[in-house]
Amino acid sequence: VIHYPYLSLRRSVEKWSFYWKGPSLIQASYDAAHGKPFILDAPGRRHTLVSTKQHIKDLDNAPKDVLSLQAAAKIMLQPKYTMHSFNWPDKKGLDGAPLTRTLRAFLRHDLGRILPKTRVRNEILLRNMVEESQGRPSISHVFHTLVASTHSLAFFSDDLVNDTEFMDAALDFIFRVIYIAEPLNLLPEFLQPMIGTLVGWMCPSQKVMFDKVRALAQIRLDEREQASRGIKGPEHRDCLQWVIEQTHKLRPWSADKVDPWSAERVTHEMIALWFGAMHSVTSTLNYVIQDLCLHSEYVTPLRMELESAAFKAFEATGEGLPLLESFIKESQRMNPLDLVGTRRLALKPFTFSGGHQVNAGEWVCTPLTPMLKDSAKWAQPNEFNGFRHVSSEILDSLKDRHVYGSIQAERPLPITDIREWQTWGTGKMACPGRFYASAMMKQILGLIITDYDCTMENVNQNRNFSWRTVYIPTTPCITLKQRAH
Template sequence: MSAKFEIYYPMLASKLEQNALAVAGWGMLGAVLFGALFVWSFAVDARMPKLPIAMQEEVPNKKKRIDIFIKDTRRLLIDSYNKFQDQVFGITTTEGTNIIIPLDLLHGLGSQKSLSFSAFLEEEFSMKKYTKVGNLDEKQINIVNRKLNPTLPQYVPVIQELIRRHWPLESFDKPTVTKPWPHVMRLVSRISARVFHSAASADNDHWLDIASEHVHSAVVWTENLKKWPAILRPLVYRFVKGRGYMMQRFEEGKALVAQTLENKKANGGKPLSDPQSLLDYLYESELGPDNVEAHTIAQINLCVAAIQSMAATVTQCLMDLATHPEYAPELIEEIKTVIEKNNGVVDKRVLTEVWKLDSFIKETQRLNPPDLTSFQRKALSDMTLSNGLRIPKGARIVLPTGAINMDREFFEDPQTFDGFRYYRIRTANEEARNTNQMVTVGKKDLTWGYGKHACPGRYIAEVAMKLLVIEFLMRYDIRLPENVKERPKNIEFEGLIIPDPEWELTMKSR
């Protein structure tokens, strides 16, 4: 997978080649548009607060700073965080300047109605008006919290059975090199399909292909579109490479969702499986039985939110297990002990009591989260921070999570992977027993966001990821290949961290 994407624009090119009149016409249009772009950019910059900009002194050229943001966000955030300390500062991104706020300004912002995560997501990453990819709305998020999350104890045996029935790897009598990413991705796609869509969709390879491929194609297409100035995107989006395939996959997914809705109608509107899926809850409430488009968009948005991040975290855990095999014996012993105490049954209680595994996954998330920033918000109106700094409407603010996670004030020896870091904290302090968990949200626990918009799906992710890591741990001894001496590097671009799909591990059946 590459962070470099090419723009293919044949229709416009052919028009430009037709005749001199066309060239002149497009040239005049371009001059007008770029003139408007200049005025628009100046107006936006004029409203931004005066802030120190990361690496502006070292790299005065804005284009070069954008290139650093794309290719080396981690270093950019850490160096700037250490330089500016508790100051607000800006970083130059492909979409303009993001305002980086320190932790001490976070209090009270989590419930600010004038700050929107959805608006940030749809502008910075998904371009929803073109891709249909975005965030769930407030009513849908409430349904996840009130209806779906309470059923997770019922889902534990269902997800475990699904994992085992579709286990993609063989038994290995001798150390065997394999690439974990495609297998993990498929398993996570199945789990997501079962929880969000239906039991039938979890066994439907066509739906699973769409669920994963639409996300990937939308990301690729969005990166292509973002190479165009925002003011030109409404004119060029139809011609940017990848749109046809992306929309084709959406329509294929829509047909499958329509079939699920028809099956529910034929069943008297009753759930098609037990426990019922999120689609069942949406059918019974906000979206109803006939809005196929809205149901499909909701399913795609759920895929975006769940599949890539869960698959990435599980794969990162496997890489940490391979890099630090000394943790496996204690993790396995804990898992066996907790299951035996529970009469051999794996349920929600077991997943809650495997504290060492919980700590291991949380440490993986600290060092290699899916995103190096969190609390990503767009201002829907002018507002003022607690330090008096005025934030204009349209500005984007984020927390530099990747840098905070490397802060010695919060973490002892932060550069070092310490799989039982949080286990020790929880066992040493009675007050910390119910905090410092992988689903905890707080000022030092930012992987899942912060405030009322913290990820509602983190409890689903906890169940799925723990069950998957347990399955790998109990089945295989996991190591780095003989010719690999240290943990391989991630693919990192624009603050996103992605496991390299070509990563290899050596596995041997226990």
């Protein structure tokens, strides 16, 4: 009895320390577990972390109403307050999953039409930003601007990319989601509605974005209704239109609710997509450009690849450029955006192979960062090897081949292959937009590598800081100098 207050206080301090000691706690627990599931507690959350192939397969095969990605993301992002009252269901696919097919099939197969268009626009935007800043632009702003321009063309064609009010709000929206959601997750649940409503009202960018996209969605729905009566309208090839078309094809075996989506429902889906596609891609690009500055020996072979016929083949398909792809993949391995991956919230009790049990309300995930730097899988795991993920034939063809280390496997998997790569998620619920995201990153980096020499000041500065289970990249000072062709 005497020791109870002390023990209770100690447990509380240990839980709260997870917020700033997450990396060391997860790494130590991973090392001690030797492949077994292990548990870490944070305020209000208990995490079970699994890392073996069998346990990850268990996680992937769990019913959607038992282990839910939707429910986990809903708590993390607080969309009711950050995405203009979007209250998405805990179970994925309740009213269909048209976005998954849109990204995995339609957008992926349309990259050959989209990429030449985005390259021309982004080349002009990049040149203007470099000239206006006299070669010292904010690299974070550069990437956010180029990625937002690419998204706007891919998601909405030309309808919103030249709307300054929309583009400004869409850029601000990304930061507001994080600034609102994270503090809300620290509050007691009973305070979240009051504080969330107040803070959301004070951040108008989500409303501006919602109103603009909703108006466009309604126009598209009206055009579709007119076309059904024989009145032809303009043809659209973008994500917004593909989502609308897919919601009109819902069937009882693919969704619990089969009614076509309203303009409001379509809009909520699109702005949630916007956040996910912006945050992960811009953060990855931030790390890659830093790695390029820190490892300048890779610049010459990357330029040779980008200036060869391989680039034309890439732009026609969205696939290829193995050297650049390997460099990006190695940067992802060395600088993961999250300490953990494949987050799920248990809506019902679940038992893994081997008997480990997870109770309803607890979280399940994989220890992403330790897995990406595990010496049992990776040779010299803490060393950056930009061409680790190419084939031996490609590596042997390079001049000064000895400079670039050794390959990881004789037949390396592409960056979008998720069988041995957790950065995109796991199995059936892996990111369906990874093919588009990969192509976009290659194109944006290609513009910088071919046209500019990059140098970074203060190369010894911290490249990120951690909060809870997330790594947040710092913004380095990078100079871009126009190359003389």
